[in-house]
Amino acid sequence: MNASLRKKIFVGMSGGVDSSVSALILKNKGYDVVGVHLRCWNIDGCSEDDTEDARRVAEILDIPFYVFDFTDEYQERVVSYMVSEYKKGRTPNPDVMCNNQIKFGLFFDKAMKLGADYIATGHYVKKKNNSLYQASEKNKDQSYFLWTLDKEKIKKSLFPLGDFKTKAEVRELAREYKLLTASKKDSQGICFIGKVSLSEFLKKYIKAKDGRIVSEDGKILGSHTGAYQYTVGQRHGLGVGGFPTPLYVLKADVKKNLVVLAPESSKSFLTYGVNLSEVVVDKEVKKKKVLARFRYRQPLVKAELVKSNGSYKVIFKEPQRFVALGQSVVFYEDDGRMLGGGVIEEKF
Numbered sequence: 434m435n436a437s438l439r440k441k442i443f444v445g446m447s448g449g450v451d452s453s454v455s456a457l458i459l460k461n462k463g464y465d466v467v468g469v470h471l472r473c474w475n476i477d478g479c480s481e482d483d484t485e486d487a488r489r490v491a492e493i494l495d496i497p498f499y500v501f502d503f504t505d506e507y508q509e510r511v512v513s514y515m516v517s518e519y520k521k522g523r524t525p526n527p528d529v530m531c532n533n534q535i536k537f538g539l540f541f542d543k544a545m546k547l548g549a550d551y552i553a554t555g556h557y558v559k560k561k562n563n564s565l566y567q568a569s570e571k572n573k574d575q576s577y578f579l580w581t582l583d584k585e586k587i588k589k590s591l592f593p594l595g596d597f598k599t600k601a602e603v604r605e606l607a608r609e610y611k612l613l614t615a616s617k618k619d620s621q622g623i624c625f626i627g628k629v630s631l632s633e634f635l636k637k638y639i640k641a642k643d644g645r646i647v648s649e650d651g652k653i654l655g656s657h658t659g660a661y662q663y664t665v666g667q668r669h670g671l672g673v674g675g676f677p678t679p680l681y682v683l684k685a686d687v688k689k690n691l692v693v694l695a696p697e698s699s700k701s702f703l704t705y706g707v708n709l710s711e712v713v714v715d716k717e718v719k720k721k722k723v724l725a726r727f728r729y730r731q732p733l734v735k736a737e738l739v740k741s742n743g744s745y746k747v748i749f750k751e752p753q754r755f756v757a758l759g760q761s762v763v764f765y766e767d768d769g770r771m772l773g774g775g776v777i778e779e780k781f
Contacts (some may be wrong), residue, residue: 439465442591443544444553445536446470446490446498448483450614451594453490454603457610458593459553460494463644467549468498471540472778473507473531490612505540508535516638519661522687523759526578528729533581534579541586551591559769563588569594569768577729580763580774619713632662632670644690646673649683654694660685666755697754723772725749727762738764745775 441585444456446468460466484500491498511530518525536554537781544552556575557568563584568574582590597603607615639661648653655673657663663671663685671680671694680694719740724733725747735750747762756777764776 436696439463440550441465441467441548442551442553443467443469443540443547443549445540445555446487447475447555448486448490448614448617449555449620450604450607450612451557452487453612453614454607455553455555456490456494456496457606457612459591460496466494466496468494469540469544470498470500471535472500472502472504473535474504474512483656486614486617487768490614493612498551501540501543503535505530505767506539507535507668510538516635518759519635520639520687521759522685524663524664524757525759526729526761528578528763529581532578536580537590538730539585541777545589551589551748553591553593555594556592557594557597558592560590560592561770565592567765568596569598570594570600573600576762576765576771577726577774580761580771584603614778630670635659635662642690644692646671646692646694649693649695654680658694660687660690660692665757721772723764724767725762725764727753727756727760727777733765736764 436702442459442464444452444459446452446456446464448470453542456466456468468487470487472480472484488498495767496736511527511534514530515525515527541552556579557570557573558576558579559566559568565576565579565582565587566691567576592717594603604615624704636659641658644657645653646657647653655671657672663682665682665685668679671682671692678696679698682692683695684691684693686693721738722740723736725736726733734753737748737750739746739748758777759778761774762777764772766772
């Protein structure tokens with residue numbers, strides 16, 4: 434490839450194996466690769482280790498390396514958003530917001546201003562004809578978190594890992610090139626809260642308030658220190674036990690500070706549709722059969738997307754359990770193409 438014609442690609446390097454291998458693949462294809470670590474807000478300082486790992490990988494690959502500091506913006510746009518949603522008794526997805534505001538927001542914009550032709554990330558997702566598709570590695574597919582990307586962002590973004598069949602293949606390639614991240618563990622849970630639980634993290638921002646845990650018929654089962662700490666469908670960490678069948682959170686009412694539990698078979702978990710606050714999809718669509726998921730790694734379920742009074746409604750073919758306000762719901766075609774998504778605002 435003629436050096437003067439090479440496309441310049443800014444690769445977001447988190448310090449993990451996925452983004453490391455993404456940079457490796459693009460470098461081997463002859464692109465002009467620039468490694469960029471996005472420094473974001475976190476509570477335990479783990480980002481310093483990640484920054485160093487990313488820098489060392491860039492050194493092995495012999496590519497330029499920079500750090501973009503988005504600490505303040507991350508706290509304002511992602512952390513504060515998440516806390517605000519939990520205060521309202523909703524179940525937000527900070528990963529969706531991070532991709533929208535940071536990776537494909539601030540990072541994308543800054544990269545373009547600095548002369549990038551594309552940005553690239555370590556997401557497991559396929560790109561074809563400027564549309565996103567589920568990755569070949571279905572267990573790792575991350576298209577769910579990217580539903581807010583518009584066509585212009587997709588057009589100028591690359592996802593080198595979409596065709597890998599397994600995560601093991603990615604690690605093997607990293608080992609072949611002696612990348613120090615080859616055996617690094619995947620991050621778990623919400624990255625910026627570190628090793629503390631979500632409940633403990635939220636207690637720092639939301640005042641504790643004693644309340645009751647009850648059954649559907651109002652029987653007192655236990656107590657809690659804030660309904661915001663519970664999410665619809667939660668089974669573990671409820672503080673109650675000794676029941677013949679597992680209990681799940683049916684409702685977490687922040688206004689009444691009441692948590693309601695019920696067995697999984699309870700019809701109270703069923704819903705036939707949701708209103709969406711926003712949808713990235715063909716605006717001319719009035720009614721369309723889709724496959725949908727409202728939780729990461731959840732199996733796709735059949736549904737119909739219907740435009741009604743300027744907004745959209747999702748009608749599930751079969752009643753669905755554990756649908757919570759604030760969650761993202763994402764839509765797909767049968768061939769795996771992602772159509773878009775929205776935020777659940779109201780259950781019917």
